[in-house]
Amino acid sequence: MRRRTFLKRMLATFAMALGLDGSLFQKFFSEFALAAPDLPRVATGTNQDYSRLLTDIMHALGGMERFVKPGQRVVVKPNISWDRRPEFGANTNPLVVKRLVELCLEAGAGEVTVMDRPCNDPRRCYRDSGILDAVRSIGSDRAKIKHLNPRRFVEVKLPRGVSLKQWPFYRDALEADVLIVAAPAKQHGSARLSLSMKNIMGLVGGRRERLHVGGLHQHIADLNTGLRADLSIIDATHMMVANGPSGGSLDDVRVLNRVAASADPVAVDSYAATLFGLQGEDIGYIRYGYQMGFGQIDLNKINLVEV
Amino acid sequence: MSEQSGNGLRQRGLAWLWLRRFSQVISLCFFLYLFLRYRYQDQNLLQGPLHLFFRLDPLLWLSEIVASWRWTWFFLPALAVLLLTVLLGRFFCAWICPLGALFDGIGTALNARRGRQPGNLSPSYRLIKYLLLLVLIVLAIFGFNWIGIFDPLALFFRSLALAIYPAASYSGERLFDLLFGLSPEKWGDSLDAIYSVLKGPLLAERALSYHLLVFTGLLFIGVLLLELVERRFWCKNLCPLGALFGLFARWRRLRRLPAKLCGDCGECKFLCKMDSFATESGRQNLRECILCMSCQVSCRENRVQYRFKASQPAVPHPDIGRRRIVLAVVSAAVSLPLLKVGSKRAQAQAIRPAGALPESEFLQRCLRCGACMKVCVTNGLQPLLLQGGLDALWTPSLVPRQGYCEFHCTLCGQACPTGAIRALSVAEKQRTVIGKAVTDPSRCIPYARGQNCLVCEEHCPTSPKAIVLRPQKKMNPHGKVVTVKLPVVILDRCIGCGICENKCPVEGLQAGIRVRPLVSMEQRLLEKAQGAGRKA
Numbered sequence: 085m086r087r088r089t090f091l092k093r094m095l096a097t098f099a100m101a102l103g104l105d106g107s108l109f110q111k112f113f114s115e116f117a118l119a120a121p122d123l124p125r126v127a128t129g130t131n132q133d134y135s136r137l138l139t140d141i142m143h144a145l146g147g148m149e150r151f152v153k154p155g156q157r158v159v160v161k162p163n164i165s166w167d168r169r170p171e172f173g174a175n176t177n178p179l180v181v182k183r184l185v186e187l188c189l190e191a192g193a194g195e196v197t198v199m200d201r202p203c204n205d206p207r208r209c210y211r212d213s214g215i216l217d218a219v220r221s222i223g224s225d226r227a228k229i230k231h232l233n234p235r236r237f238v239e240v241k242l243p244r245g246v247s248l249k250q251w252p253f254y255r256d257a258l259e260a261d262v263l264i265v266a267a268p269a270k271q272h273g274s275a276r277l278s279l280s281m282k283n284i285m286g287l288v289g290g291r292r293e294r295l296h297v298g299g300l301h302q303h304i305a306d307l308n309t310g311l312r313a314d315l316s317i318i319d320a321t322h323m324m325v326a327n328g329p330s331g332g333s334l335d336d337v338r339v340l341n342r343v344a345a346s347a348d349p350v351a352v353d354s355y356a357a358t359l360f361g362l363q364g365e366d367i368g369y370i371r372y373g374y375q376m377g378f379g380q381i382d383l384n385k386i387n388l389v390e391v
Numbered sequence: 392m393s394e395q396s397g398n399g400l401r402q403r404g405l406a407w408l409w410l411r412r413f414s415q416v417i418s419l420c421f422f423l424y425l426f427l428r429y430r431y432q433d434q435n436l437l438q439g440p441l442h443l444f445f446r447l448d449p450l451l452w453l454s455e456i457v458a459s460w461r462w463t464w465f466f467l468p469a470l471a472v473l474l475l476t477v478l479l480g481r482f483f484c485a486w487i488c489p490l491g492a493l494f495d496g497i498g499t500a501l502n503a504r505r506g507r508q509p510g511n512l513s514p515s516y517r518l519i520k521y522l523l524l525l526v527l528i529v530l531a532i533f534g535f536n537w538i539g540i541f542d543p544l545a546l547f548f549r550s551l552a553l554a555i556y557p558a559a560s561y562s563g564e565r566l567f568d569l570l571f572g573l574s575p576e577k578w579g580d581s582l583d584a585i586y587s588v589l590k591g592p593l594l595a596e597r598a599l600s601y602h603l604l605v606f607t608g609l610l611f612i613g614v615l616l617l618e619l620v621e622r623r624f625w626c627k628n629l630c631p632l633g634a635l636f637g638l639f640a641r642w643r644r645l646r647r648l649p650a651k652l653c654g655d656c657g658e659c660k661f662l663c664k665m666d667s668f669a670t671e672s673g674r675q676n677l678r679e680c681i682l683c684m685s686c687q688v689s690c691r692e693n694r695v696q697y698r699f700k701a702s703q704p705a706v707p708h709p710d711i712g713r714r715r716i717v718l719a720v721v722s723a724a725v726s727l728p729l730l731k732v733g734s735k736r737a738q739a740q741a742i743r744p745a746g747a748l749p750e751s752e753f754l755q756r757c758l759r760c761g762a763c764m765k766v767c768v769t770n771g772l773q774p775l776l777l778q779g780g781l782d783a784l785w786t787p788s789l790v791p792r793q794g795y796c797e798f799h800c801t802l803c804g805q806a807c808p809t810g811a812i813r814a815l816s817v818a819e820k821q822r823t824v825i826g827k828a829v830t831d832p833s834r835c836i837p838y839a840r841g842q843n844c845l846v847c848e849e850h851c852p853t854s855p856k857a858i859v860l861r862p863q864k865k866m867n868p869h870g871k872v873v874t875v876k877l878p879v880v881i882l883d884r885c886i887g888c889g890i891c892e893n894k895c896p897v898e899g900l901q902a903g904i905r906v907r908p909l910v911s912m913e914q915r916l917l918e919k920a921q922g923a924g925r926k927a
Contacts, residue, residue: 167799203850203894205768205797207431207596212799231590233583235571273860274845274876293846293896297836300843332854 124351124380128344129391138183140391154192156261164200167208173322174331176266178214180319198229200286237289245306252289265313269320271328278329279353280316301368316349318356350379351386404687415492422489429766437805445808450632454538457531458755480643481636485681490543498618511666520634521709529723539758552761554608557599603774622664637678659686740778741788742908745823746804746813756811759785763803769794791889798852826887826906835903837875841865847891857884
């Protein structure tokens with residue numbers, strides 16, 4: 085085949101592919117169009133009606149339709165780590181999770197699965213966090229809540245990782261079309277703050293305790309190279325300011341009724357740090373995440389939208 | 392006339408025989424079903440007639456009374472069983488006892504394979520069970536309660552909980568491993584669906600393991616294999632519950648006719664699983680007959696029937712002999728100090744579950760049934776072997792490296808059929824101190840290696856946390872002096888749940904932080920401090 089023929093046919097093939105697959109076409113251009121001029125956008129707001137709040141915030145981010153396309157498989161990863169009731173703020177608020185799942189369903193998601201890998205007994209965490217009942221109360225067979233099956237972890241190479249070169253991740257999260265992390269904003273003894281990037285630890289296997297040793301912050305950043313959330317939510321409705329991440333006293337909880345969301349995990353975490361009177365730079369994994377190019381840490385370069 | 396009524400007897404016998412088998416199967420299945428219900432069922436509450444079989448057991452009633460010297464109505468169903476025994480004899484053994492049902496099933500299967508019926512041992516063997524009962528009661532009265540170790544229901548439950556179920560669940564998991572491995576892409580999702588349904592109700596929530604798994608399992612298999620020596624070996628010779636029923640059967644009204652072996656046949660002698668016919672006189676020992684109805688069904692002459700008789704029967708005493716009884720009682724009493732050797736150490740070794748009674752009372756009332764260990768959500772409750780002396784054999788102790796005590800969970804207290812572990816409210820349980828955590832600076836990562844870790848602090852469930860951080864300068868593995876956060880246990884806040892030890896990333900059996908049991912002095916100090924706290 086002559087070079088000219090080859091190039092022609094290649095071009096034709098691409099053109100056909102773009103023509104046939106409208107979404108690919110759209111994606112191809114929209115990403116180029118969006119990426120260049122826009123600052124990463126973080127939407128946040130307060131409202132006692134969490135359902136309303138979530139709707140408004142997602143609207144400010146361009147609607148859930150921007151993240152979830154019809155028929156896609158969505159994994160929603162709230163924090164269900166602890167056997168604590170919602171008011172203690174140790175887990176993601178069940179109403180936040182519920183509305184999030186509903187928004188995905190309204191955007192036409194084929195299947196929305198809620199899952200986490202708890203620290204306490206999983207059944208007790210799912211139940212007492214209120215998230216099991218919240219997801220079931222939606223009453224859709226497309227909305228599921230599942231316990232992790234230890235057989236479904238797969239080893240993932242992390243070529244961009246600095247101190248972790250590979251680690252097992254949950255297959256369903258890797259294979260999901262859309263991954264949404266919904267993290268409660270909490271004080272944390274060793275990570276200082278537990279925010280959306282820290283929450284990726286709920287989708288990894290192996291002996292997670294080991295991750296605490298030899299640089300937890302770098303490990304968190306490295307894990308984020310293996311799995312990036314398409315949408316990161318910070319749930320500061322019940323912000324835990326002390327005794328975290330497990331808490332256990334209402335004295336440690338500030339009821340802010342605030343939620344923040346962004347497609348940029350570094351940006352939303354950096355913003356959430358300010359709720360605690362800190363800066364994104366103060367938290368190791370947020371800083372590493374910025375340095376490794378996951379997103380924007382500088383609040384001056386973030387388009388913060390208050391709804 | 393005799394032809395017809397005789398056939399009628401056999402027919403009726405056959406109906407009773409099948410009814411009995413049906414009752415046995417139902418009873419065994421129900422026992423297993425209830426066994427599986429000893430688990431976290433989506434709420435911190437055990438529901439249903441969980442303790443039913445224990446409550447039917449008059450020997451456990453006796454154990455509870457002797458252990459606590461208190462009357463209890465909890466075992467009222469056992470009274471009904473006893474009253475029925477007075478009327479019917481040892482019906483429990485062939486109609487209700489789930490272990491008896493298992494013996495019959497396994498014995499039939501094993502011996503059918505070998506193509507022969509086992510013989511019968513000398514009748515004097517069967518005195519063992521009476522002596523055992525006597526010795527157990529005497530020992531229990533003097534503070535060494537081993538009744539639960541020999542009680543058939545406690546034995547069965549314990550063997551299921553500590554050996555059979557973990558093994559079966561393990562096999563089930565490996566089967567799923569195999570199936571998942573065959574073609575994860577093709578079958579993964581449908582297998583996942585099946586698996587998630589079985590997980591919990593049938594398969595254990597987590598891979599279970601117990602310290603005495605092999606020991607308990609082999610012992611149980613050994614007991615089952617006694618069927619090869621003779622049918623119902625356990626029931627005839629060893630079972631103390633059977634002996635108790637035997638004692639009450641002396642007033643028995645339901646009797647076999649003819650009362651003796653027939654001179655022209657005598658087949659019943661070889662047919663009877665309980666070997667209840669005396670060799671010399673051919674008379675049936677009504678203490679041994681368990682109403683299995685086999686002789687009525689098999690009688691070729693259609694003579695055998697069971698009838699209620701108003702008159703007092705001539706039931707022979709269990710022919711133990713007064714001297715043997717005295718000897719047994721005395722030797723039991725004399726051996727007591729020997730059996731108690733090392734018991735004091737139990738307290739220093741064991742981390743008893745929250746709600747456990749004071750040690751000596753706990754040891755008296757614990758049935759060693761294993762219900763608390765079965766229900767424990769983390770598999771942290773483990774049986775003791777001899778660490779606490781013979782006294783503490785099979786009693787539960789928390790092994791945090793294996794599983795911690797879940798902060799909001801009170802299931803073991805609810806699962807305990809006797810109240811050896813009290814059923815606490817969640818709030819009470821969270822205040823109950825079962826041990827104290829201490830860091831081991833030679834293993835704890837921040838202390839020993841100068842690296843940050845703090846997994847223990849993260850998981851500590853008390854509020855405020857019993858583990859706090861103290862920044863200190865340490866040399867790290869690269870020889871640099873850095874500031875690390877050291878975990879420090881605030882003893883006043885620690886309840887000894889052991890999640891810190893469980894989650895500690897230090898490799899090997901010995902974690903960098905460990906829960907020590909409460910030894911009595913510490914406990915007293917603690918109670919004093921708590922008392923002072925309350926006054927203030």
